[in-house]
Amino acid sequence: MEKVPLEEFYMVYGPQVLGDPSAPEISAVEQLMDEFDYHEEQEGEFIKEYKEIAERSKNPLVKFLLDLIISDEEKHRAAIHAIVSTLKGDLTWTKREDSFQGFGEFNEEKENKELLKVTADFIKHEKEGIKHYKKLMKSSKGYYFGVFVLLLHSIIRDSEKHVEILEFLRRKLREG
Numbered sequence: 001m002e003k004v005p006l007e008e009f010y011m012v013y014g015p016q017v018l019g020d021p022s023a024p025e026i027s028a029v030e031q032l033m034d035e036f037d038y039h040e041e042q043e044g045e046f047i048k049e050y051k052e053i054a055e056r057s058k059n060p061l062v063k064f065l066l067d068l069i070i071s072d073e074e075k076h077r078a079a080i081h082a083i084v085s086t087l088k089g090d091l092t093w094t095k096r097e098d099s100f101q102g103f104g105e106f107n108e109e110k111e112n113k114e115l116l117k118v119t120a121d122f123i124k125h126e127k128e129g130i131k132h133y134k135k136l137m138k139s140s141k142g143y144y145f146g147v148f149v150l151l152l153h154s155i156i157r158d159s160e161k162h163v164e165i166l167e168f169l170r171r172k173l174r175e176g
């Protein structure tokens, strides 16, 4: 196996794993990247299939629901793409667009402070939204074959996801 420069190892794992015998080898990172690569392709295939069916459908509800899935799938693809880009960049010692490289060096104190302030507000709004939508879900029961409940439930899960993302961001910003 090719010897990997120490700095590269740092970029992939962070300095804390150096000297840790349980840390994965660089070949494991390559394997991981291949797997993500494969999934990026898969997401693209799914999007294509969903789009074909959505375009053919004349039923407005089917179309609407499939479009919801398609926009989620596009987000999945973007997320996987960013992971692949980051791993590829780290492994080849190149700086890539659409990657997270440089995240650890982000030290703009003013921007961090502003962001920290708004994340707190966003988290509050998301949590309030979840409460309201849960109430609405109860009063929407029985409407239109349960579609309203289905959509509200999906919004609630999205909002929970937003809280998780924002809390992660807040934690990282605080760590500075």
Ligand SMILES: [Fe+2]
Binding pocket: 043, 072, 073, 076
């Ligand atoms: Fe997906």
Ligand SMILES: [Fe+2]
Binding pocket: 126, 158, 159, 162
């Ligand atoms: Fe949200």
